[in-house]
Amino acid sequence: MDIQLKKGLLDVCVLSAIRKEESYGYKIISDLKPYIEISESTLYPILRRLESAGAVTVRSAEHNGRLRRYFRITKIGLEKIQEFVETMTQFQKISDFILQGGNYD
Amino acid sequence: MTKKVWDKLFLKALSSLPHHERKKMLAYYDEIFSDKLESGSSEAEILAQFGAPEECARRILNEQYDGVPEPKTLKRFSVGELVGLGFLTLLLIIPLASVAVAVLAVFGACCLSGGVFAVGGVLFSLLSPFFTAGMSAAGVIAQIGSGIALSGVGALLFVGFFFLTKYLAVGVWKAFKFIYVRRVV
Numbered sequence: 001m002d003i004q005l006k007k008g009l010l011d012v013c014v015l016s017a018i019r020k021e022e023s024y025g026y027k028i029i030s031d032l033k034p035y036i037e038i039s040e041s042t043l044y045p046i047l048r049r050l051e052s053a054g055a056v057t058v059r060s061a062e063h064n065g066r067l068r069r070y071f072r073i074t075k076i077g078l079e080k081i082q083e084f085v086e087t088m089t090q091f092q093k094i095s096d097f098i099l100q101g102g103n104y105d
Numbered sequence: 106m107t108k109k110v111w112d113k114l115f116l117k118a119l120s121s122l123p124h125h126e127r128k129k130m131l132a133y134y135d136e137i138f139s140d141k142l143e144s145g146s147s148e149a150e151i152l153a154q155f156g157a158p159e160e161c162a163r164r165i166l167n168e169q170y171d172g173v174p175e176p177k178t179l180k181r182f183s184v185g186e187l188v189g190l191g192f193l194t195l196l197l198i199i200p201l202a203s204v205a206v207a208v209l210a211v212f213g214a215c216c217l218s219g220g221v222f223a224v225g226g227v228l229f230s231l232l233s234p235f236f237t238a239g240m241s242a243a244g245v246i247a248q249i250g251s252g253i254a255l256s257g258v259g260a261l262l263f264v265g266f267f268f269l270t271k272y273l274a275v276g277v278w279k280a281f282k283f284i285y286v287r288r289v290v
Contacts, residue, residue: 025133026140040154041161044133045168064143068136 010038012084014046015055015077022059022072047071055080108138108148111158118162130165190284198284205277212270219262226256 013036017028025043032038050056055077060067112131119127134155141151155161182190230252237245 024136024140026137026144029137039156039164040134040137041156041164042168044130044165064139066136066139067132068140069133 008084010036010042010046011050011055012081013038014043014050015073015081018056018071018073019078019081022070024068024070028071050077106152108152111152111155115158115162118159119166121166134161193284202277205273209270209273209277212266212273216263216266216270219259219264219266222259223256223263224259226252226254226259228252229255 013032014028017023017031023031025040025047029038029040029043047056047058050071051058053076055074056071057074059070059072061070062068112134115134116127116131119130122130138151138155141154142148146154230249233248233252234245237248240248
């Protein structure tokens with residue numbers, strides 16, 4: 001898969017993993033595992049990027065005597081998911097066109 | 106490999122990054138490591154899943170900085186802070202720094218003395234067989250033994266004061282940075 005495309009796709013996957021409720025690094029990786037391969041070293045830059053873009057917020061909370069960082073989606077993050085869905089709808093149309101040999105005859 | 110060794114190699118591979126960035130990255134891996142331990146994985150399994158520390162560091166650097174660390178931008182001091190810092194420097198920092206420098210010099214000298222002591226002891230042991238005129242065998246052995254004992258004491262002094270000097274110097278440097286260098290923003 002194209003690197004830039006995969007980068008964008010992973011960003012949206014991570015956002016989707018925290019869409020319903022806040023989550024943390026290990027859980028995000030575990031939740032995405034059945035759908036897309038994502039390692040710890042891939043997730044870290046994504047979370048940092050999303051945080052800088054204001055798409056997620058972070059809070060630290062105690063868990064079993066240690067700190068765990070929880071990520072929560074923001075309005076910007078939700079908009080990013082929506083943008084992606086719209087782009088994919090357009091891609092789907094183009095994909096259908098290509099698969100049908102370039103015309104609808 | 107243990108997690109401690111993994112951490113050390115990971116931090117080494119990230120040495121081009123600012124200290125606070127490296128700490129954040131390590132805290133991230135620590136968190137996932139603890140979560141995986143809680144879910145029943147062993148240390149060896151987790152480290153195998155993480156992969157080589159150098160490779161993890163390389164992937165993060167490539168993804169996050171395209172291989173180049175972000176430039177540091179430092180906050181400026183305000184006029185009030187500069188005046189306060191001036192007073193603090195005159196009244197507290199300069200006297201404390203003088204004491205720290207003196208103590209460092211003493212520790213350094215003790216470290217050097219320990220080294221000289223150790224080398225002297227070894228030389229004493231090695232050369233004593235050549236100066237045995239009129240000495241009994243027991244006397245020669247005792248002489249060699251005391252040389253070895255002296256070098257041992259010297260080595261202990263050297264190592265002890267080396268680390269004391271090192272930790273004090275690092276502490277002084279950190280304190281200096283904490284007071285005079287603005288945090289990266």
